[in-house]
Amino acid sequence: xxxxxxxxxxxxxxxxxxxxxxxxxxxxxxxxxxxxxxxxxxxxxxxxxxxxxxxxxxxxxxxxxxxxxxxxxxxxxxxxxxxxxxxxxxxxxxxxxxxxxxxxxxxxxxxxxxxxxxxxxxxxxxxxxxxxxxxxxxxxxxxxxxxxxxxxxxxxxxxxxxxxxxxxxxxxxxxxxxxxxxxxxxxxxxxxxxxxxxxxxxxxxxxxxxxxxxxxxxxxxxxxxxxxxxxxxxxxxxxxxxxxxxxxxxxxxxxxxxxxxxxxxxxxxxxxxxxxxxxxxxxxx
Ligand SMILES: Cc1ncc(C[n+]2csc(CCOP(=O)(O)OP(=O)(O)O)c2C)c(N)n1
Ligand code: SF4
Numbered sequence: 001x002x003x004x005x006x007x008x009x010x011x012x013x014x015x016x017x018x019x020x021x022x023x024x025x026x027x028x029x030x031x032x033x034x035x036x037x038x039x040x041x042x043x044x045x046x047x048x049x050x051x052x053x054x055x056x057x058x059x060x061x062x063x064x065x066x067x068x069x070x071x072x073x074x075x076x077x078x079x080x081x082x083x084x085x086x087x088x089x090x091x092x093x094x095x096x097x098x099x100x101x102x103x104x105x106x107x108x109x110x111x112x113x114x115x116x117x118x119x120x121x122x123x124x125x126x127x128x129x130x131x132x133x134x135x136x137x138x139x140x141x142x143x144x145x146x147x148x149x150x151x152x153x154x155x156x157x158x159x160x161x162x163x164x165x166x167x168x169x170x171x172x173x174x175x176x177x178x179x180x181x182x183x184x185x186x187x188x189x190x191x192x193x194x195x196x197x198x199x200x201x202x203x204x205x206x207x208x209x210x211x212x213x214x215x216x217x218x219x220x221x222x223x224x225x226x227x228x229x230x231x232x233x234x235x236x237x238x239x240x241x242x243x244x245x246x247x248x249x250x251x252x253x254x255x256x257x258x259x260x261x262x263x264x265x266x267x268x269x270x271x272x273x274x275x276x277x278x279x280x281x282x283x284x285x
Contacts, residue, residue, distance in 0.1 A: 004040050006031035008061070015059045020210075022173030022199025023053055026120055027060070029176045030091070033183035034062070039087070047076040049092025049101070051127045052201075053120035056091055070100025073108050076115045083266045084256045087187055089116045095125040095133040098156050102134070105156065108192055109163045114254035116186045116193040119156070120173070122201035123208070130204030137239060142204075157196055157235055161228050161248045166191020168231070168248040172217050173199035174210055178244065185223055185246060191254045198242060213242070220245030 009031045017023045034044060041062040048057040050069035057066040067075040076090040090097075097105055097119045108115070124142065125131040131144040134154035141148050160168045167189035171179035179197065186193030198217070200208050216239065220226070223246045226234065231247040256262050261270075 003035050003038050006035045009034055009041060011059055011061050013058050016055065017052060018203045020200070020202045021052070022122060022197070022201070023056065023120060025173035025176050025179065026053070026091075026118065026197055026199065027056055029171070029173075029179035029183060030056075030060070030089075030118065032176065032180040033187065036180065036184055037187065043087070045076075045079050045086060045088045047072045047079065047088065047090045049090070049096035051093040051096055051120075051125070053091060053093040054096065055127075070096045070102075071104065072096065073101055073104040073115075073117060076117075077104075077108060077111075077113050080113060080115050081256060081262075081267065083268045084114065084262055085266055087116075089118060089187070091118045092120070093126065093133075094119055094121045094123060094135045095131075098134040098154050099125075102154070106159070109160050109165050109194070111255040112163075112165055112191045112252050114166070114191055114256060116183070116195065118183065119194070119196050120199055121196050122199045122205065124201055124204050126201045126204055130201075140207075155235070156194065157247060158232055160192070160194045161231050164228075164250040164252045165194060165248075166250055166252065166254065167193040167225075167246070169193070169195045169246045170242075170244050171195060171197045172213060172242075172244050173197050174213070175217075175219075175244070178219060181223070182246065189249060191250070191252060198244070216240065216242045217244055218242070220247070222246075225249035 044062045046064040048054040048066045049072035072090040072092045076088050080088045123136045132142040139148045169182045171182045225246045225248045234243040
């Protein structure tokens with residue numbers, strides 16, 4: 001089958017993001033990745049969180065659900081378990097996925113659901129104008145932390161690696177070719193794929209400019225992934241050096257492969273007409 005051109009995934013709306021926003025890079029890489037895999041808008045499901053990142057719901061044409069803030073992962077998991085043969089991605093920001101939705105991330109990491117999660121990690125709650133998020137670094141001054149963040153930042157990639165999820169990667173929003181490959185590999189890998197995307201929010205973070213990132217970012221060229229302890233060590237180099245690329249892969253079987261009821265058919269393909277739930281209903285009376 002011929003590839004669908006990346007621009008075929010556009011809608012009639014042009015993104016409303018600020019000029020130079022990293023979201024443009026993630027948008028471009030995601031369209032490239034769908035095109036390269038010969039997917040069409042009716043062959044993939046995108047679930048969006050709320051935020052500048054989640055506003056991508058208006059700018060991409062595939063099947064999509066614009067979920068509540070912090071709830072993109074459980075919504076994506078629901079779609080995936082209903083039709084585990086269909087590719088499902090969740091797209092959101094660090095505030096939604098690592099903050100309000102953190103419990104859902106932990107559940108997904110423990111379960112190793114076969115979905116791909118793309119996090120626009122700009123270290124801020126940006127749509128609501130720049131409050132600190134779980135990945136804002138200690139000491140940083142933001143609207144909600146005028147004297148600097150006191151907490152240590154949350155380490156989602158380390159959490160994922162320590163729970164042996166399928167695939168853990170970090171990209172950079174302005175390196176579109178690398179991010180395209182990271183998304184393709186994540187979607188192909190069986191099991192949970194967490195792709196954290198470092199990105200500048202030029203409007204609310206004057207420090208982390210593209211130059212700031214350029215001075216720190218380097219790439220792992222090998223797409224095989226590192227051993228867990230090596231990957232954790234690389235992540236500890238931040239923020240002086242910021243590793244990008246495939247950090248870790250595991251062969252842990254995905255959640256749905258443990259469910260006998262999904263062995264032959266997807267839930268969508270199964271009829272519930274002949275299932276008698278009368279006894280269960282009675283047990284609640
Ligand atoms: C349940 C709920 N809590 C809070 C909000 C308000 N809210 C909307 S967007 C947003 C910040 C989004 O930040 P992030 O998830 O990091 O995405 P970004 O805008 O940075 O892409 C917040 C707090 C909401 N819409 N729903
Ligand atoms: S506020 Fe920041 S994240 Fe939101 S569109 Fe503008 S640059 Fe992008």
